[in-house]
Amino acid sequence: MSVDLTSTSGRTILAFKSGRAFRRAGTNFVDASPTKGAIVLTNEEGLIHFMWKDRMSGEVGEDLILFPGDAKLEKVPQSSWGRTYVLKFESSDQKHFFWLQDSSTRRDEEFVTNLNRTLADPNIIAIWDARNVYPASEASTSATGASISPPSTVQPIVPATSNPTPASTTPEQLAQLRGIVSSMTGFTSEDELWLTDVLSSQNLLQLFQSHSELLPSLFPHLPPELIPSSDATPQQAVEILQRTTNSPPFRLAVAQLDRALRTGALGEFVRSLGLPESAAMGVGAFLAAIAEQARQEGGTEERMEED
Amino acid sequence: MSDEDSSGWQLTESDPGVFTELLKSLGVPYIVDDLYSLEPESLEALQPVHALIFLFKWFPESPDDEPGVGAGHYDSDFPGFFAHQTVNNACATLAVVNALGNIASLHAGPQFMDLLSFTAGMDPQTCGMAITSADWLREAHNALSPPSSISLDGLDLPKKSEEAYHFVVYLPVMGSLYELDGLKPYPVQHGEYDGSGEGWVKKAREVIENRIHTYPTGALEFSLLALRDDPIPGMRRRLDALQGSAEDVEISDLMNKISNENSKRERWAFENSSRRHNHIGLVHALLLALAKAGKLDSAKADAQRVMQERLERQRAMQS
Numbered sequence: 001m002s003v004d005l006t007s008t009s010g011r012t013i014l015a016f017k018s019g020r021a022f023r024r025a026g027t028n029f030v031d032a033s034p035t036k037g038a039i040v041l042t043n044e045e046g047l048i049h050f051m052w053k054d055r056m057s058g059e060v061g062e063d064l065i066l067f068p069g070d071a072k073l074e075k076v077p078q079s080s081w082g083r084t085y086v087l088k089f090e091s092s093d094q095k096h097f098f099w100l101q102d103s104s105t106r107r108d109e110e111f112v113t114n115l116n117r118t119l120a121d122p123n124i125i126a127i128w129d130a131r132n133v134y135p136a137s138e139a140s141t142s143a144t145g146a147s148i149s150p151p152s153t154v155q156p157i158v159p160a161t162s163n164p165t166p167a168s169t170t171p172e173q174l175a176q177l178r179g180i181v182s183s184m185t186g187f188t189s190e191d192e193l194w195l196t197d198v199l200s201s202q203n204l205l206q207l208f209q210s211h212s213e214l215l216p217s218l219f220p221h222l223p224p225e226l227i228p229s230s231d232a233t234p235q236q237a238v239e240i241l242q243r244t245t246n247s248p249p250f251r252l253a254v255a256q257l258d259r260a261l262r263t264g265a266l267g268e269f270v271r272s273l274g275l276p277e278s279a280a281m282g283v284g285a286f287l288a289a290i291a292e293q294a295r296q297e298g299g300t301e302e303r304m305e306e307d
Numbered sequence: 308m309s310d311e312d313s314s315g316w317q318l319t320e321s322d323p324g325v326f327t328e329l330l331k332s333l334g335v336p337y338i339v340d341d342l343y344s345l346e347p348e349s350l351e352a353l354q355p356v357h358a359l360i361f362l363f364k365w366f367p368e369s370p371d372d373e374p375g376v377g378a379g380h381y382d383s384d385f386p387g388f389f390a391h392q393t394v395n396n397a398c399a400t401l402a403v404v405n406a407l408g409n410i411a412s413l414h415a416g417p418q419f420m421d422l423l424s425f426t427a428g429m430d431p432q433t434c435g436m437a438i439t440s441a442d443w444l445r446e447a448h449n450a451l452s453p454p455s456s457i458s459l460d461g462l463d464l465p466k467k468s469e470e471a472y473h474f475v476v477y478l479p480v481m482g483s484l485y486e487l488d489g490l491k492p493y494p495v496q497h498g499e500y501d502g503s504g505e506g507w508v509k510k511a512r513e514v515i516e517n518r519i520h521t522y523p524t525g526a527l528e529f530s531l532l533a534l535r536d537d538p539i540p541g542m543r544r545r546l547d548a549l550q551g552s553a554e555d556v557e558i559s560d561l562m563n564k565i566s567n568e569n570s571k572r573e574r575w576a577f578e579n580s581s582r583r584h585n586h587i588g589l590v591h592a593l594l595l596a597l598a599k600a601g602k603l604d605s606a607k608a609d610a611q612r613v614m615q616e617r618l619e620r621q622r623a624m625q626s
Contacts, residue, residue, distance in 0.1 A: 192618075197610035199593060203602070207593075211600040218596060221589035223580040244581065244589070249453055253586035273591050287594065287607060294598030 013048075013118055015040040016111040020052055020061065021084060021097035030076070030084065030097045037061065039098060041118055047281050048119065050087070052098070062096065065281050067264035071119050073098070073112055083108060091263040195258040195283055196251065204245050208238045215241065261286050316396040316445055317452040320582070321362055321472050323532060324575030325451050329403060332447040334416025338538075342531040345512040347505060356533045358406035358478035359511050363529035365473070365522065378517060379486060379495040387480045388423065391435035392489030400448045402474035404438055405487040406534055409480050418443055435489065454585045472530075477515065479507035484514060539568050 018039045021032040036055045041048060050071065052062035064071075070091050076084040083105065087096040100108050208215065212234050219227050219237075222244055228237040244250055260266055266280040270289070273279075279289030319325055326339035339360070340353060350356060388408025392401050407413055408423055415423075422441055426434045438444065476487040479500060484507055486495040500510035519527065546561045597603040 193607060193610035193614050195590075195610075197613045198597075198603075198606045199590065200606075200609070203597070203606045203609070204593065207597055207600055207602060211596065214596040214599060218589065218592050221586075221592045223584035225580045226577065243577070244586075245593070247578070247581045249581045249584065250586045250589070252453070254590055257587060257590055287603065290591070290594045291598045291603055294595055294603070297595075297599070 013041040013043055014111070014114055016107070017055070017101040018052070018085075018098045019101050021099055023095075023097070030079075032084070032099045036101060038101075039115070041115060044278070047278055047285065050119070052096075063277075064096075065264050065267065065277060066119055067091070067262070067282070069120055070264060072116050073119070075112070085112065092265060094265075193283060195261075195286075196254050198287070199245070199254055201242075201246055205238075205242060208241055212238075258283060314394045314396075314439060315449075316394050316400075316439065317449045318396045319399050319448065319452045321399055321474075321530070322578075324578050325582075326360075326399070326403060326532065326534075327575060328451055328579050329400060329447065332416075332450070333403075333407070333419045334414070335407060335419070336414055336537055336540075337534055338536075339532050339534055342533045345508075345515060345531070347509075350505065350508050350512075350533075353533050353535050356508055356535045357410050358476050358534040359508070359515070360402055360406065360532040360534065361475045361477065361515055361518075361529065362402075362472040362532065363475075363527055365527055378514060379497040381491070381493040382485070382496040383493045385480075385485070385494040385496075387485070387494070388426070389431050389434065389487055389494050390426070390438050390489060391431040393432070393435040394439045397439050397445075397448065398472070398474050398489065400444065401435070401438060401489050402476050402487075403534075404444075405489065406476045406478055409478055409485075409487075431493070450583065451579070453582055477511045484510045486514070539565060542568070 015038050017036070019033055019035055019037050021030045023030050038053050038055055040051045040053055042051065043049075048066045048068070050062075050064045050066050051060050053060050064087075071087055071089050073085050073087050075082075076086050076097070079099075081099075083100040085098050085100070087098065088094075100111070102108070102111075215234070215237055218241060222240065226240055226244065228240055232240075260269075261280065261283050264281055267277045270279040270286065271277060275286075275289040275293060279286045323339045323341050330337050330339065337357065342353070342359070343349060388405065390401060390405055390408070392398055407415065407419070408426075413420075413423075418441075422438070422444065426437050429437060473488075473490070478485060478487070482502075483499050484497040486497060488495065497510065497514050500507040515531070519529065542561050542565050546558065546565070549558050549561070552558075594603065597606055
């Protein structure tokens with residue numbers, strides 16, 4: 001299933017009206033921007049996107065992919081007006097400021113609590129107060145995760161409550177709930193691997209020896225002084241590659257990349273490699289994106305069989 | 308990403324290849340070699356030795372005064388070159404500069420010679436600051452360390468504690484053995500040495516061995532480096548002079564030595580290239596190649612299996 005990450009084609013988990021606020025340079029003041037917007041949380045193939053969208057233009061002003069447990073939206077106590085919040089991270093110093101724009105403050109706490117619950121664990125279903133249930137017709141999701149258009153007014157999706165009044169949950173709502181649960185794969189054992197093991201000395205040697213036609217694609221990435229000359233034998237090339245991939249600086253780079261991928265913050269970096277932003281979500285996601293990139297570039301697996 | 312203390316100086320590794328590369332960029336025709344022992348034979352093989360660099364990490368068991376500081380006495384009238392270490396990460400380069408600054412008739416590139424004249428007469432603190440403010444020197448120093456492969460600015464990843472070695476230089480100045488430690492207020496004078504026979508290195512051996520013995524066993528991790536003339540030109544000249552002579556033993560001996568030196572330089576060159584290179588592009592290219600070769604899935608499965616085994620071993624150890 002291919003996902004177009006440039007539009008919000010995932011499953012919207014929740015959304016509520018909010019504006020952004022920005023720190024005044026060199027001070028501790030934060031100025032609210034009047035633009036009408038919304039915080040939208042979506043789930044795309046198990047990845048949580050925290051987006052801020054401009055409600056007038058529909059443009060996505062902010063699109064963060066969040067690692068479970070990494071971020072939290074907290075109230076800014078110094079705000080006399082009382083509706084300013086900051087999105088903070090365990091893994092970095094980043095801060096994003098928002099202010100709630102719903103005309104009534106009645107649901108502020110509910111929105112924020114549900115948001116934080118989901119950010120902590122995407123497998124948790126938002127608990128909505130049944131009394132505040134909006135008509136489900138404005139919020140369409142489907143179990144197959146087909147594209148939905150983002151709500152132009154902001155409604156919480158699926159008033160699915162695991163809550164006190166089961167009698168009020170309709171069969172349609174239950175089906176939607178099941179759909180959400182089944183698509184929320186969360187972050188499971190996929191991620192329990194280290195890049196250093198994937199790129200083990202053994203795996204690489206096997207690769208070098210069995211697929212020498214792929215070696216030239218690696219040369220440009222070697223330290224410039226070590227790139228094999230055009231009259232180097234395949235064996236010499238393998239030796240150079242082996243020596244480089246066994247070197248401490250190389251091993252360190254692999255370990256650093258592994259660590260950095262777990263922060264979920266390498267969006268720009270993975271794009272510079274020609275990968276979609278979802279590749280920044282963890283080691284598993286990174287590898288999946290590379291597999292796709294290989295397919296797109298015309299992997300040699302099939303062709304090998306034809307030889 | 309510089310933190311307050313580093314003033315743009317990156318931490319470098321402290322091995323001979325790195326130091327020798329630094330010397331090259333200063334235009335100094337010396338090399339730095341590992342010294343595995345202070346025995347006369349080991350030192351003899353490396354003569355002429357201009358300075359010894361003692362690098363160490365000390366793991367104190369108690370917050371007492373560091374041992375080994377009793378020997379010698381401060382010389383506040385030291386006539387030679389001495390700079391304080393004002394930036395931690397610059398420690399390796401600073402040690403080299405402290406050594407070079409005291410070598411008579413030093414051959415060096417113009418920038419370094421200028422820096423030495425500029426700092427003449429300065430007090431140690433000002434001298435240290437002048438050294439670490441020299442942009443060209445900082446760039447030459449930073450060129451020896453790994454690039455930050457991924458822009459992790461702002462991500463605030465917990466840094467593994469990069470402990471710097473501490474560097475102390477021992478060398479002869481005006482008939483006495485001096486210890487130059489950028490963290491001490493003045494150079495330390497350890498007394499005169501006997502110029503005959505082994506010369507100053509004999510005294511250095513005593514002082515250094517005494518120092519090592521004052522640390523509790525296992526509390527000290529250290530290394531010794533020798534700053535010496537590059538032996539290759541001399542050996543080549545000798546070899547040329549022997550061409551056509553009957554001195555087979557000496558000729559073959561020289562050829563061996565030259566060959567060994569060259570291998571060592573080649574290894575240093577490889578390590579330096581590797582150190583300076585941003586390998587992230589290669590990581591991506593390798594993963595892509597694995598995918599194209601149809602081997603990525605099995606590599607992943609292997610990695611998952613290895614991880615499970617690792618976790619189980621860990622659980623077993625904890626239970």
